[in-house]
Amino acid sequence: MPATRVRLLVMNAALGPLDYRVPEGMAVEHGSVVVAPLGPRQVTGIVWEDERLPTNPVPEEKLRPLLGVLDVPPILAPLRRLIEWTADYYVAPLAAVARMVIASGGALRGPATMTEYRLTGGTPERMTPQRAAAIEALDGEQATIRELAGIAGVSEGVLRGLVNQGVLEPVEVDVDRPYPRAAADHHLPGLSDDQREVADRLVELVEAREFAPVLLDGVTGSGKTETYFEAIGAAIAQDRQVLVMLPEIALTEAFLSRFEERFGAAPVVWHSSLKSAERRRAWRAIASGEAQVVVGARSALFLPYANLGLIVVDEAHEISFKQDDGVRYNARDVAVMRARFEKFPVILASATPALESLHMADTGIYEKLVLPSRFGGAQLPEIHLVDLTEEKPGSGQWIAPPLRRALFDRLEKGEQSLLFLNRRGYAPLTLCRHCGFRFQCPNCSAWLVEHRLSKRLACHHCGHETAPPEKCPECGEPDCLVACGPGVERIADEVAEMLPEARVAVVTSDTLNSPEKAAEFVAMAEARAIDVIVGTQLVTKGFHFPELTLVGVIDADLGLEGGDLRAAERTYQQVAQVAGRAGRGAKPGEVLIQTRHPEAAVIAALEAGDRDAFYEAETEARRYAQAPPFGRWAAIIISSEDEKEAREAAQRLGDTRPILDDVQVLGPAPAPMALLRGRYRYRLLLNARRSAELQQVIRVWLAGIDHPPGIRIGVDIDPYSFV
């Protein structure tokens, strides 16, 4: 008997589950996406299992009828379980997670058609030169009137005339054009023996159709991509879908061309800046199963794939897989859960795996597959330290003599160099020489960063911008503002002064802010139209330039100063990744690391190329601190536009803290970013044993207190950002 009443998870985090009546003749099942009345308005919901969404049932006579079922495939049970798991684990509202599944409003409107036109073969009653030209130009074409007018180079009016004459006929087509098909065996690659062995194992896992988490651990330049492409080929051959997650949209363009070369068609792309028509088309193709391979940012993880058979998380150590607002999830970890619910392998690929991932491999929970050497016989680069306390750069300079000499040498030989500094803009701080005034963001506890290329002072946290003033706003003295410290733009200036004939490119999220710009940069670097690349963390990964033989790290100590939990690990990963850009072709590479602390464990490990030693030391430090993977952290951020209100709310939470053996609560204290986007912030940190019911403790604690409406409480489980 069909259900007569259903329970909905509605797409509104402020509402609990709601019950409705199913009108006669309407067919719904668990997972159906439906429209229901809510007061005078409508709300979208997903039909859920009653017993999994407990609420007080509405009496039969008060139930309102559903308004309709949307023409999209039902959200399948394993994805419903993933939504529940994610909401539970990250202490987030179910509706907020479900919204990441229903990520395209346009897609919910169902299939849609549009009208295109094509020639019938007939001739008009009265032939004009324009009509004749149009008929000739449009042979074999089918498109909208506007597009055809562009092709034929005539006005739309001329073509409408031809429609009236029956020379052009309308054809109804689906607005969501099908995607080109990828072929598993389009262009088979030549793999090394190491690659072949790993690829064979990955193919075996894809064919087994079982949950299998894999850490693909390969040095930079070892050909991890070609290797997991074989696993993708196996999934395509089985007609199952694949998701490849990349950490940066700037990297997709290079990935797409490699993919197309291997499989004969581009994959479907998903990221937050897609236009709504592209979003709709991709979402529907993913939900119907037509999209074979999807390449996307972390938001692609929650889409309703019809038939997923493999997830690859490339550069899996990257922190951009962690979302820091809304649902604060880590896409790398949720990808493993999705693979478990839907029973397929998940590959975490990296040259510098997260300590947590390595720990899972070492304890046998993940299978570890290793690519120990570079592809094609290329050697790992030689790494040398430049001790800045002895080799001092000149006044107002940041490039020390050994790195200067190496840059001269490469330019002379016609080889490329890369300088790495993880700081956008020209200078991180601007101050008045006369009165000491510092330019600070009015909305955040942060300095304004000077961007000389775009002539502005900008906050990197809230986007606040202002033009650099002619005189000090505090003391009114003209021409007294000085830039303190370097950003990449300033390093580029220093290079230009030192090597006037060198062609220098600055690569940051400011300059490479679209896939097209990224593609342009890659093409120029490959064509050797760039001699020196100066970049932020954006250049540390993915790029492969065979002529690049020198990497200089301007300030290896920079990442160690923040004092966050993963500072040493992140420094290790960034420097090792950027070092991995050197010497990927036939010529050997060299890496110079500038530091004031050559004795620091992480710097010494980098110099020795001793990854194991670094991970061992870091593992011990984490074990001692009860930090992940041995203990767990959570952060609770209390914020308000009113400082006093935020402080008092934090105090109330602090006063009611749970007293437990296995969960320790630190704080409240002003967050390191005590003011962010106009909100005052206080923070409580929780350190828990692995056995603790951390999420349940937090839920019960937070549920016990009411706050004024201006207060926002954010929970961050396994936080990455400690601001």
Ligand SMILES: [Zn+2]
């Ligand atoms: Zn001043």
Ligand SMILES: [Zn+2]
């Ligand atoms: Zn700001």
